[in-house]
Amino acid sequence: MSDVESSDPGADRHSPKRRRISAYDSDSSSRRYSSADDNGERRIYRRSSKSIGCNDLPVRRISRSSDGSVRDRDHNFHSRTRSSSGNHAIHTPPSDEDIATPPSYKPLKINYKQKFILKGHSKGISQVRFSPNGKWIASCSADGTIKIWDAVTGQHKRTLEGHLAGVSTIAWSPDSNTLASGSDDKAIRLWHRATGKPYPAPLLGHHNYVYSLAFSPKGNMLVSGSYDEAVFLWDLRARRQMRSLPAHSDPVGGVDFIRDGTLVCSCSTDGLVRVWDTATGQCLRTLVHEDNAPVTTVRFSPNGRYILAFTLDSCIRLWDYVAGTCKKTYQGHINKKYSLGGAFGIGGSEGFIASGSENGEIIFWDVKTKEIVQRDIGHKGVVCWVDTSPTQRGTLVSGGLDGTVSIWVDVNEPEHALNGISKVKQEESTGTNCLNDDVTVMDGVIPNGVSGYGGDDTILNVRRSSFEDGIPPKKSDAMEED
Secondary structure (H helix, E strand, O other), rough: OOOOOOOOOOOOOOOOOOOEOOHHHOOOOOOOOOOOOOOOOEEEEOOOOOOOHHHOOOOOOEEOOOOOOOOOOOOOOOOOOOOOOOOOOOOOOOOOHHHHOOOOOOOOOEEEEEEEEOOOOOOOOEEEEEOOOOOOOEEEEEEOOOEEEEEEOOEEEEEEEOOOEEEEEEEEOOOOOEEEEEEOOOEEEEEEOOOOOEEOOOEEOOOOOEEEEEEEEEEEEEEEEEOOEEEEEEEOOOOOEEEEEEOOOEEEEEEEEOOOOOEEEEEEEOEEEEEEOOOOOOOOEEEEEOOOOOOOEEEOOOOOEEEEEEEEOOEEEEEEEEOOOOEEEEEEEOOOOOEEEEEEEEEOOEOOOEEOOOEEEEEEEOOOOEEEEEEEEOOOOEEEEEEEEOOOOOEEEEEEEEOEEEEEEEEHHHHHHOOOOOHOOOOOOOOOOOOOOOOEEEEEEOOOOOOOOOHOOOOOOOOOOOOHHHHOOOOEEEEOOO
16 A cells, blocks of 8 residues: 555546445434444445535546645645735645654553543443543533533533434534534534533534534634535634535545644545635645545644544554645554544653554554554444543543443553552442453433433434445435445
C-alpha cells in the first residue's frame, strides 16, 4: 500500500460492497431502516448517484500539481496569505525533520489500566467525550439519551433527555458549560451542563441523520456533518445556519475544527477528506488515498499540522494536508464495519494515538515509530470511541457497543501511581460486567421509558455499521446504488 495518494476518475471503487453507516435497530424493522441483531449494526450507504464536489465540481474531478500532489482545481492552496482583511494563512508545510525520529528519541512507555466501568445506558455507546476542563465525561447512546459523569470519581451526574431517536454525536463548548448533540431525529440540541436542560429551540436544517459535531475554539460556531452529505456551519449567537457546504457525495462521517478556528475538515464514505476555509466556505484541499477506503472519522492534530483519518480498511492515516501527502499509516486494529474514533495523547514526553477495535481491544501506537506500545481488552464487543483528557494527563475514556463507559489511567504517570489503580484495588468490585478484579463498576440511573423512547422500538444509533453476512440491503429511498 502506497502512502502517496492518487485518484483516477475512471478507476474502480475500493469495493463492490459500499456499506451504509446505519443505526441501531431493534427486533422490528421498517422500510427506512435496515434490520440488525440485538446489538445493532451501523451500515454504510451505497454511493449515491449524486456527485457534489468543491465549488460545484464533480467530486472526482481532481487535478494534480507538478509535484504529483492532489489539489482542487482553481485553488492554489499554498498561495493563501494572512492579511488585515481577516483571511488566514495555512500552516507552512513541516520539514522532514518534523516527522523523522530524532537520535535522542526515547521509546514511549505507557501502562493504562481500567479504573471504572460506568453503567447506565440501555443500548450501545456511540461517542464519549472529555470536557475541555477535564472535569466531566459525556456519553451518548442509541437509547436516545446523553449522560454526564464525573471524570475523577466516575459518579453519574445527570441524564439529558429530549431527542426522539438515537444520539450519534456530542461536542463540548470550550467553556465546558454547554453540550451539543446530534441525533437520528435530524436535530441538533444544545444543553446546559449544570442543569441538564436543553436550550429552547434545536438547530434544524439537516435532511437526514446528524452524525458528527464540533465546536469552534471560540465557541461562537458549530460545524455539523450529516447523512444528507452536507456540512453546515452554524452561528450560535444568532442561532442560525451560516453556511452550507456541499461537501461530499456520500454521508459525512466526521468533522473537526483546527485549533485557531480558521479551518474545518470533513470526511465521508466516498473516501475523501476535505479541508475548508470557514470564512469563505472554499474547499482548500482534497485528500484521497489510492485505496479510496471509506473514511469515518477525522481529527486535527493538537499542533494543527496534520489530520488523522480513520478508514474502513483497518488503517489510521496521518495526513500532511498542506503537502497533500500521507505521512504515516497505523495498523494492528480491526476496523472494517464500524465507525470508530480515537484521539491523540501524551505518555512521558512522547505522543501516542489511541483507538478502539472491533474485537473489544484498545490499541495504543507510538506516533513517531508507528509501533503498537499497548493493547488491552476494553469492552465486550466493539469499542466505538476513545478520548483522552485535555487536562488530566494519563486519563482516557472509552465507550462500546456493550453499553458501558470505561475510565482508564496510566499507572506510569506520577499522579496515578499512588491514587490510581492501587486505590481501586481496595474498593469493592460489583456487578457482572467487570473485566478484571481491579475495576469498580459505577451505576447511572436509567430513566423510565428509555427503551422504546416515545413508544418507538426502531430507535437507531448511527455510530456502527455494516451489512450482515456481507449481503447488501435492498435498495430503498434511503440508499442508492452506483
